[in-house]
Amino acid sequence: MAGAAHEWIELAAQRLQAAGYRRGGARDAVLDVLGRRECAVSALDVQEELRRSDRAIGIASIYRAFEQLSELRLVSRVEVGDGTTRFEARRPDGHHHHHVICDTCGKVEPFADTALERAIARVSERVSFRVDEHEIVLHGSCRACAPAS
Amino acid sequence: MAGAAHEWIELAAQRLQAAGYRRGGARDAVLDVLGRRECAVSALDVQEELRRSDRAIGIASIYRAFEQLSELRLVSRVEVGDGTTRFEARRPDGHHHHHVICDTCGKVEPFADTALERAIARVSERVSFRVDEHEIVLHGSCRACAPAS
């Protein structure tokens, strides 16, 4: 786990350098958070987590880091429909999950399914666009919010 | 097609009345646009289309209509990652599609796939949430934006 975090953080740092970006404290802190987290985080999540560990940085730097990482395909953009955009690290091992969200309380959980990925891969061949990425979101109610059903 | 539009519009009108909502010109106009459109539209899209046919209505009424229709499950919320929320009619025949978006020019196209739906249905049984709806978005480049590949 810690290994996977470091792996991605180092990969990202290398790619950023190769792309001509310099080093900076704010972006390094964002990399650190993204690398350690298993699932998607918003800019506010990142800022809050960093503030708690006394590494407060400006929100603009976080958005700028997200944009650069997104450009280099080091993160995936995740939208679950609550008006905010989240990002998560794209691990080099290709591991990859999607999200279920509770429309009542907003709770987000990851899930993975190989049959679903195969179906997506087949469809991606079929459409007229060149498909680089896909996002799947299941909407519903978590156990706490729909105990009766 | 015109039949399918009317079917949904009437269904929606009935359900709204049954839910205790009164009739109103603004919401009726929104229903009309949603019923006729095949694919997802944003609040601005709806307002612009109505303005062109000299039925200008306030943007707030459109958002309010979206919310009520969403509550009654008469529309699906669609987010393709461009910062706006789109909605589309949920036809009573269960017909149902997803979206491919060109991240370069923003073009959105619908697609449908039964194998994918089966995979989604299976996953939905497996997760710990009660799943009511799902959304799939493929990201990539349309032919005009990625001609070489």
Add this chain to the structure above:
DNA sequence: TTGGGTGCAAACTCTTTGCATGCCC
């Protein structure tokens, strides 16, 4: 007549941009 429907404008939230300052290379 009554209470929901509507439009306008203000408020809000999230995100982006401009600019002065600071730091990496």
Add this chain to the structure above:
DNA sequence: GGGCATGCAAAGAGTTTGCACCCAA
């Protein structure tokens, strides 16, 4: 030293809310 990285504040965009007025039931 040069130029990107950063932070702050202002600007933007989309969406929501408050309120007075209008209209359906």
